[in-house]
Amino acid sequence: MLNPYIGQSVHLIYRDRRHNITFRTVRMLRIHGNSVYAYCYLAGAPRVFKADQIIDAEPARHGS
Numbered sequence: 001m002l003n004p005y006i007g008q009s010v011h012l013i014y015r016d017r018r019h020n021i022t023f024r025t026v027r028m029l030r031i032h033g034n035s036v037y038a039y040c041y042l043a044g045a046p047r048v049f050k051a052d053q054i055i056d057a058e059p060a061r062h063g064s
Contacts, residue, residue: 002031002057009060010038015053024049025060 005028012024026038031051040047 002028002036002051002054005057005059006030009041010057011060012049012057013055014049015055021055 009027014022025041029037034051036049036051
């Protein structure tokens with residue numbers, strides 16, 4: 001599901017560890033098992049997301 005997005009900017013709807021729903025724009029770097037390694041533009045730093053906690057993902061439009 002997420003492999004085609006590697007190297008792209010993507011909008012994520014994500015359930016964090018406290019079960020809050022968050023919206024993130026990330027640049028997908030790599031996927032290893034259930035871990036999605038990405039640069040999070042909101043945090044301004046690399047982050048690891050759990051693939052099974054990603055509710056939805058779609059390519060970010062240029063400039064968004």
